[in-house]
Amino acid sequence: MRGWSRQAALLLAIAALLPGCAALFPRHVSVEKRLATLPLRGLPLGAPVTIRWNDHLIPWIEAGSDTDLAMALGLVHGHLRGAQIDLLRHVARGRLAEVAGPLATDIDHALRILDFGRPAPAIIAAWPRETRDFVDAFLVGLNHAIRHGPRPPEAGLLGLRREPLTREDLLAIGRLAGTDINWLGYFSLLAERGTPGFARAWQRLLVAGTGLAPANAGQVALGGLLTGLSRQGSNAVAVDAAHSESGAALLAADPHLGLSLPNLWLLAGMRSPSFHAVGMMVPGLPILGLGRNPDLAWGGTNLRAASSDLFAVAGLPLEEREVTIRQRLWFATTRRVRVSPQGPVITDATIIPNPAGEQIALRWAGHEPADEITALLRAARARNGGEFRAAFAGFAVSPQNMLWADRSGRIGRLTAALLPDRAGFPATDPVLDARDPAATAPWTRLRDAGRLPALEDPREGFLASANENPALWAPDAPPIGYFFSDGDRVARLRALLAARPKLSVADLAALQRDRVAPKAAALAEGLLARLDALPGGAPDPALLAPLRGWDGDYAAESRAALIFELLIGQLVPALQPEGVTARGPETGWNFITTFLLRDLDALPPARRDAVLRAAVAGAAPLAARHANWGEVHRLRAAHWLVNLPLLGRAFVLGSDPVGGSRETPMKTGHGLVAGPHEVSFGAMARQVSDLGDSDANWFVLFGGQDGFLGSAAFADQIPLWREGRSIRLPLRPETVAREFPHVTVLRP
Known part of the structure; x- marks a missing residue:
């Protein structure tokens, strides 16, 4: 007890010296008080907008124009997740040292080299008018909340300023979420190449179909950022009308991401002349990643495609520039960034091992001027599978298996990606020669959703996806990637779907919580x-x-x-x-x-x-x-600030036993086990929809809607998530009015 008291005293002393004490000791804020602080004045709206909220602070927005809808969405994002969005911007732009000081400088240098914002000018120039107007209105609302809303408790602790976001910031955040999961394996390979055991290790990697781990502490930190923020996992299933108890198609999806708070999804409902939908949004982006409109529901899983290649670029011309990295509580520093015709030279980053001193560049589909925002805005308006597939013609990253179910009872899947038209993958060394035309030619012939596998109305009456090798369902698929999920999850999902002649919403909800490997x-x-x-x-x-x-049941009691x-x-x-x-x-x-x-x-x-x-x-x-398993396998609920040295434990909400494992449908990832450990990755959101009823849509987050520390809606959905319960997000206006009782009116 005396040791604990000394630690507590030290924490208190440090806290007293920091401007972020509000983050360490947040006051409880009710839903009503959070709504009362929404900045309502000064928005350039064309007409009044009504935002209805339920008790979990999920907004349902009704607007007379698409731009007013976008503005209201931006306002909601900024109010609920302003600090989170700002941190995402700092990561995407390689500005973490502005928050964390010199400890993050090497990571910033690597992020500047990866340059998530690189294609932004070309994307913006090619935006259709409807996309440009929607994005600009969203940014107006978002920046209004950042400028005029309450200051998040952690802002002082992290030194966050009221800095408006730009189009370029928004696109960089989108590309950050599209990170290629192969990168960490690629970077580690650079340390292994040339060693006596490399040939054997590489062959085992190819046979097992899994990637390498980070090779040093810097890569661990970078990997934690990229894998925790990118959409790299997930399950999704679709059931056609003939195999559904309701007589209508069903869809269920549960994305897998880092299990930290606030959640990396935000729930919302919306209606305007062009949009009528509910679903999950990425904070800071004006799109629905998973959702439901009156005619169609959709979900997805990471394709795990190799949307990147490594190229040896010695002898090629390089563009060079210096970038300035500002460091909190220290002087600014400059670093070199070089770009080859095959992409940025990643071996210039000190955290990427390069014992041979080679110049190796990264060619990534995310540096192409593809347009995910337009694709997903159009997908949210699709009325059938054909329109949904057509929407993804301009989609690049992160590569996705997209599943859909429509009101006519049909189901389907498509491959949403932009991939080089490869003939195959190298068998001995993943680093290609940039001087070899055969190695670079595939990048002049890119395949998009129209030239990648798709499937509609399978004979079994259902579809399942869990990051599996596409060859399992599309034997004629072109070469897509090296490393896929083991296949255990998709096999279990398919077995559960085939076990019943007719499936219900309850069956799909139970499937999402299945713990068998x-x-x-x-x-x-x-x-x-x-x-x-x-x-x-x-x-x-x-x-x-x-x-x-x-x-193989990983029940907590097992x-x-x-x-x-x-x-x-x-x-x-x-x-x-x-x-x-x-x-x-x-x-x-x-x-x-x-x-x-x-x-x-x-x-x-x-x-x-x-x-x-x-x-x-x-x-x-x-x-x-x-x-039993639950005594050692524990799920911690904690704000991502738990990673702060010394102060981190102040941000732990609790740790409880949980079932599941690495590749169970209810994924709760872990490594080798020798005793108690904490789950860091898993199913952090769930969706189930029945196309026979426009109100039959259920969602839940691991965490809550509000990223504001101390808010009643910060972690209020965790008990629902643990108990397998969800929140209904209806589409009918009369149901919305009844179940979303808190009303905010935005006026011009």
């Missing part, structure tokens, strides 16, 4: 068979007993899941080559399911027996300390 059950059975074959039989029968007959993961945690390091520690891909589910039994069986018999016995002996004392 079929490959875990198969792997446990394989391990037991090898343990039983040991001379004298399996060691420690009492420890292994729960695994016998285990079906003893079997705990023992299985502890055994895996002992076996994987033991199977690494001498002198190599278990890290990165070798600890991932793809590698475990692909290679664990194979590597065991490749050992000399005596060595295999010793490894198996040692794994049981190592797992036994760890298992004795805990009763």
Whole structure:
């Protein structure tokens, strides 16, 4: 207790010296008080706009024009998520050192080289008038809230200013959300290339289909930003009318992202002359990523496509410039940024290892002048699958599997991406020669949604997507990527969908919370068979007993899941080559399911027996300390400020047992297990829609609508998320009026 008191006193002393004390000790703010501080005056509206709010601070906006709708949406985004949007802008623009000081300078340099805003001028110049007007009106509302709304509690702590956002900022945030998940693997490969074990490691990567891990602390920090903010996971399913209890098509989606607060989605409803929809929006962007209109519902999962290539560019002409990086509480510094004909030279970033001193550039589809905002604005207005697919002709990143269900009872999927027209992928080295025309030619022939796989009305009557290899559903697909999800999730989703002749909304909601990993059950059975074959039989029968007959259910109460993961945690390091520690891909589910039994069986018999016995002996004392999976597998609810040194724990709301695992439909990601750990990645939002009823749309966030620390709506949806409950977002005006009782009127 005395030690805790000293720590608390230190925290209080530091807090007293900071201008951000309000963030450390936020006052409770009711929904009514948050609405009362919405800045209403001075908006250049054409007519009054009505915003109805429910008790979770979800807005439903009714406007007489599309531009008034956009302005009101921007106002809502700025009011609810202003600080979050500003931080996203700082990341997207490589300005983190302005908040975090010199510790973030190397990360800023890497972000400046990646240059998420690079294509903005070309995109803006090509915008259709309707997009330009919508974006500009959205920015007016957003900046009005930033300038005139209440200052977020964390603003002083982070040194945030009331700085307006620009079109270019908005597009940079959009491209940040479209980060290629292959980048971290690519960057780590640069450290591995040329080492004696690289050829073997690369071949295992290709077989397992999973990427490398960050190679240094800087990459860990950069990776945390990019993977936590990009749309890299997710499940989505669609059911046609013939297989639905309601007689109408159904759609369900649950995106997977970093599990920090505030959530990286914001819920909203809207109606104007062109738009009538509900769904999830990315804070700071005027688009619906997942949602429902009267005629169509849609969701998606990350395609995990390789929308980038690495090129060796030695000898090519390079454009060079210096960038100034401002550092909080320190002097500004300058860094070099070079760009080749094949993209920015990423090896100029100090956090990207480059032992050979090569000049390697990154060619990325996100640097092309594609237009995701126009694509998604049009998708939100689509009346059928054909219009929905056509909307994605101008979509580039992040590459998505988009699923849809329409009011006629039909379902379908499409590939929303912009990819080089490759003939294949390199088998030995991912770095291409920029002087080789055969390597660069695919980037002169880009494939978009019209030239990538699509599927409509499958015979089974349902569709499922979970970041799987497209070859599983489109055998004739062109080369799309290296690294996909293991396939366990999509197999489980398909099995659940096929198990019932007619499916209901409740079935899809239950499917989103399913905790079974079929490959875990198969792997446990394989391990037991090898343990039983040991001379004298399996060691420690009492420890292994729960695994016998285990079906792969990672329930929080499961003893079997705990023992299985502890055994895996002992076996994987033991199977690494001498002198190599278990890290990165070798600890991932793809590698475990692909290679664990194979590597065991490749050992000399005596060595295999010793490894198996040692794994049981190592797992036994760890298992004795805990009763079940939930005791070690915990889901922490915390503001992203938890990452601050020393002060971080002030931003933890709680930590509770949770079920699920790496590749269960209810994804709760983790690494190798040796004891208690916290989930950092998973299903952080859910949607289910029934096309037979325009009001039958249910959504929930892990967290809440409001990013304002202390708000009653900051984390109020977490109990709903845990209990499998949701919030209805209706489309009928009379239902909206009844279920969204708080009314705000914006007047010109």
